[in-house]
Amino acid sequence: MTSTAMRTHLCGQLRPTDVGERVRLCGWVASRREHGEHLAFVDLRDHSGVTQCVVDGSVDVRNEWVLRIEGTVRTRPADKENAEIPTGAVELADCTVEVLNRADPPPFAVDDRTDSDEAVRLKYRYVDMRRPRMQANLRLRARVLGAMRRAMDRQGFAEIETPLLWTPTPEGAREFVVPSRLHRGECYVLPQSPQIAKQLLMVSGFDRYFQIARCLRDEDLRADRQFEFTQLDVEMSFASDVDVQAAVTEAVVDATEAAVGDRPGTVGRITWHEAMDRYGTDKPDLRFGLDLVDLGPVFAGTEVKAFQAGCVKGFGVPGGAALGRNRLDALVDRAKALGAKGLAWFKVAGADGAVVLESPLDKFLSDDERAGLVAGTGTGPGDLILVVADEWRTVCTVLGAVRLELGRIPVGEGERRFCWVTEFPMFDGLDEAGNPVAAHHPFTMPHPDDLALMASDPLQVRSQAYDLVLNGWELGSGSVRIHREDIQRQVFDALGITPEEAELRFGFLLGAFRYGAPPHAGFAVGVDRLVAILCGEENIREVIAFPKTQSGTDPMTGAPKAVAPHALRDLGLQLIPRTD
RNA sequence: GACGCGUUAGCUCAGCGGGAGAGCACCGGAUUGUCGAUCCGGGAGUCACGGGUUCGAAUCCCGUACGCGUCGCCA
Numbered sequence: 001m002t003s004t005a006m007r008t009h010l011c012g013q014l015r016p017t018d019v020g021e022r023v024r025l026c027g028w029v030a031s032r033r034e035h036g037e038h039l040a041f042v043d044l045r046d047h048s049g050v051t052q053c054v055v056d057g058s059v060d061v062r063n064e065w066v067l068r069i070e071g072t073v074r075t076r077p078a079d080k081e082n083a084e085i086p087t088g089a090v091e092l093a094d095c096t097v098e099v100l101n102r103a104d105p106p107p108f109a110v111d112d113r114t115d116s117d118e119a120v121r122l123k124y125r126y127v128d129m130r131r132p133r134m135q136a137n138l139r140l141r142a143r144v145l146g147a148m149r150r151a152m153d154r155q156g157f158a159e160i161e162t163p164l165l166w167t168p169t170p171e172g173a174r175e176f177v178v179p180s181r182l183h184r185g186e187c188y189v190l191p192q193s194p195q196i197a198k199q200l201l202m203v204s205g206f207d208r209y210f211q212i213a214r215c216l217r218d219e220d221l222r223a224d225r226q227f228e229f230t231q232l233d234v235e236m237s238f239a240s241d242v243d244v245q246a247a248v249t250e251a252v253v254d255a256t257e258a259a260v261g262d263r264p265g266t267v268g269r270i271t272w273h274e275a276m277d278r279y280g281t282d283k284p285d286l287r288f289g290l291d292l293v294d295l296g297p298v299f300a301g302t303e304v305k306a307f308q309a310g311c312v313k314g315f316g317v318p319g320g321a322a323l324g325r326n327r328l329d330a331l332v333d334r335a336k337a338l339g340a341k342g343l344a345w346f347k348v349a350g351a352d353g354a355v356v357l358e359s360p361l362d363k364f365l366s367d368d369e370r371a372g373l374v375a376g377t378g379t380g381p382g383d384l385i386l387v388v389a390d391e392w393r394t395v396c397t398v399l400g401a402v403r404l405e406l407g408r409i410p411v412g413e414g415e416r417r418f419c420w421v422t423e424f425p426m427f428d429g430l431d432e433a434g435n436p437v438a439a440h441h442p443f444t445m446p447h448p449d450d451l452a453l454m455a456s457d458p459l460q461v462r463s464q465a466y467d468l469v470l471n472g473w474e475l476g477s478g479s480v481r482i483h484r485e486d487i488q489r490q491v492f493d494a495l496g497i498t499p500e501e502a503e504l505r506f507g508f509l510l511g512a513f514r515y516g517a518p519p520h521a522g523f524a525v526g527v528d529r530l531v532a533i534l535c536g537e538e539n540i541r542e543v544i545a546f547p548k549t550q551s552g553t554d555p556m557t558g559a560p561k562a563v564a565p566h567a568l569r570d571l572g573l574q575l576i577p578r579t580d
Numbered sequence: 581g582a583c584g585c586g587u588u589a590g591c592u593c594a595g596c597g598g599g600a601g602a603g604c605a606c607c608g609g610a611u612u613g614u615c616g617a618u619c620c621g622g623g624a625g626u627c628a629c630g631g632g633u634u635c636g637a638a639u640c641c642c643g644u645a646c647g648c649g650u651c652g653c654c655a
Contacts, residue, residue, distance in 0.1 A: 031615075035618095037611090038612050039611090039613070041614055041617085077613070079613095088615085105605065106590090107590055108591045108592085109604075117586095117647075117648090118648070119646075120590095172654085172655040173653085174654085192655095219653055220652085220653060222650085223650095225654070337651095437655075439655080441655055442655070549647070550647075550648065551647085553646095555647095
């Protein structure tokens with residue numbers, strides 16, 4: 001698998017068992033150490049590692065030149081072994097060096113010891129990817145994709161491609177527009193996801209579909225977001241949420257094992273409401289505690305104005321009493337920035353059962369409240385208690401952010417805790433017109449127990465939408481889809497979408513549904529995020545071969561660029577100069 | 581669109597109101613066991629760009645560009 005007509009071994013392969021063999025290696029010069037006319041060392045590197053080659057004479061080579069070296073494997077002299085590298089017990093002797101290609105000095109060193117500015121790395125991405133870190137990341141990504149594909153295949157899913165040139169579907173993410181040459185003035189768009197196409201495949205009878213699909217969204221970029229990203233896209237007919245979750249779990253667990261060697265533990269389940277209540281977020285990081293607790297009963301009849309609110313929650317921070325005033329002030333500022341009126345803190349002090357709290361608010365507390373606060377948060381001397389009072393949603397969100405601030409574990413450390421978050425709300429607040437805003441897409445099936453609330457109290461309606469979360473990152477989402485026209489109409493009604501409007505936007509899908517739509521459900525896993533976490537990278541650009549910068553440019557190619565005037569003419573387009 | 585941080589040699593960075601610096605890389609020389617080899621020598625700069633303050637600006641102020649992070653946005 002490694003030998004070719006040009007080489008017999010890889011540079012990281014040779015061991016003492018190979019001693020005596022005449023071998024040929026190909027690779028790049030990682031370093032060269034000359035000792036005069038009679039001795040020189042050349043470290044030859046490929047993706048597998050480095051081999052030291054001993055040249056009896058001087059060699060005219062430079063870093064990153066491409067060489068083929070033929071030599072005989074021998075054990076290194078006593079005391080000259082290099083324990084730092086896997087090939088360190090041997091070296092290549094009696095070498096003949098063939099220069100396959102010279103190279104300019106690289107713009108930065110091809111190693112993991114220093115990290116260049118990302119713009120420079122992206123400009124010379126082909127050099128950057130020669131570094132062990134990028135080689136490891138992209139090869140791990142390849143193993144993840146392979147394992148996912150095998151897992152889906154094994155479970156009987158058919159891989160089907162869907163169009164990249166799709167039709168505009170207003171709403172949702174901003175779409176990349178592709179002007180049509182043959183139909184002047186009209187456009188395709190690049191798909192935000194294969195969502196509608198895969199639902200059509202269900203109508204066609206492909207009861208288990210998957211695709212490793214590229215999705216494109218013209219929205220602002222982030223550490224965990226690129227214009228184009230890769231999803232493991234899945235849809236199943238005659239199946240419910242638990243079936244989809246089981247199939248996807250299989251794929252991500254296999255992928256994790258293929259990537260890092262061990263299978264993650266049980267994938268937990270938690271409802272959206274419980275996730276918000278306990279962790280203050282819909283994508284909880286389960287690797288650490290600091291669970292939020294309800295302090296409502298403690299302050300039920302309180303005199304403390306700040307705690308007279310619909311919801312009072314908090315949590316204890318073990319050892320947190322050591323936090324300095326600056327740090328606490330920063331936390332209070334953060335809480336206020338997130339919409340809380342404040343963040344109350346109490347340092348637990350004292351001993352022998354006597355509860356002593358240090359806090360600006362302490363003098364307003366009753367003895368019962370002091371005791372209840374400490375008991376409720378399970379804290380003791382040396383710990384810190386943080387409390388927020390407001391309406392439930394604000395309390396949870398603010399405490400969730402503070403919890404992360406205090407407990408967050410770097411992405412590359414600790415265990416991997418997958419978790420399904422279920423029963424998301426159907427709607428997410430109201431828009432300017434007073435209509436509820438769909439939290440997922442409008443084909444998401446409401447929770448069967450909440451159908452009666454659709455007209456009367458839509459914001460209380462739960463949906464059959466679910467997310468997969470790993471260590472505080474949203475890995476993907478999915479739902480049971482609506483396959484019945486009457487329920488679809490109810491949802492459109494609730495969203496304020498008229499039948500005419502629905503026909504205009506999704507007519508072809510609704511039409512297809514009249515020809516025998518099976519019950520179906522699906523999911524999509526964000527592959528870039530999963531791979532980033534498995535690589536221990538905070539940023540998905542580190543697991544993408546040719547990513548864009550935060551402003552959507554490619555420093556290597558210079559894209560985006562103006563196109564030639566004749567290209568615009570062919571499309572019937574004219575540029576409007578910027579006026580700002 | 582908003583806020584924050586950054587931009588000094590090919591790369592990583594120090595310098596923060598008065599001489600443009602270091603390590604690595606690069607070029608030349610020395611060197612028979614190095615492994616980020618070592619030693620000697622050398623070349624290398626629009627201090628991102630524009631404006632302002634000042635006797636004097638890499639340094640202080642304003643603006644712009646670019647990069648990164650966060651918010652908005654991502655049904």
